[in-house]
Amino acid sequence: MLQSEDPEVQDAEALSEDELDELLVEEVSIDGMCGVY
Amino acid sequence: MSVTEERVPEAASGFDPSRAWRVHPQIALRDESFGALAYHFGTRRLMFLKSRLLVELVSALDQYESADAAIDAVVPEDERPVYRRALARLAASEVIDVR
Numbered sequence: 376m377l378q379s380e381d382p383e384v385q386d387a388e389a390l391s392e393d394e395l396d397e398l399l400v401e402e403v404s405i406d407g408m409c410g411v412y
Numbered sequence: 413m414s415v416t417e418e419r420v421p422e423a424a425s426g427f428d429p430s431r432a433w434r435v436h437p438q439i440a441l442r443d444e445s446f447g448a449l450a451y452h453f454g455t456r457r458l459m460f461l462k463s464r465l466l467v468e469l470v471s472a473l474d475q476y477e478s479a480d481a482a483i484d485a486v487v488p489e490d491e492r493p494v495y496r497r498a499l500a501r502l503a504a505s506e507v508i509d510v511r
Contacts, residue, residue, distance in 0.1 A: 399447075399498040401460040402505060 427500035429479040432511040439507050450507050466498055
């Protein structure tokens with residue numbers, strides 16, 4: 376397998392399903408910030 | 413365990429890579445050094461796209477007749493399963509939708 380230049384992708388084979396889900400996309404809740412704006 | 417096409421749960425998320433996709437009209441993308449922030453004005457969800465290549469792929473979706481075609485054009489072959497999975501996640505969160 377060719378080595379990727381992207382370290383986020385390079386170790387993907389060793390990751391769990393959950394870790395794979397968070398590899399490139401991460402969701403952040405901002406519900407608690409409603410009073411800020 | 414290797415990352416294979418079979419591990420990508422597109423069907424479970426409703427993501428069909430053979431269809432034409434686009435950035436959802438209610439999404440604002442802001443470029444960042446790590447990739448981009450995606451804010452959905454409808455759901456008020458904030459997503460981190462943690463790869464410049466993923467941002468390039470998402471931004472190019474509307475130029476291709478299918479998500480698979482965009483992936484083939486933009487993403488190196490050995491990384492495609494991971495990026496296909498990322499698109500499925502973005503579809504589930506309504507960051508991208510079917511054209």
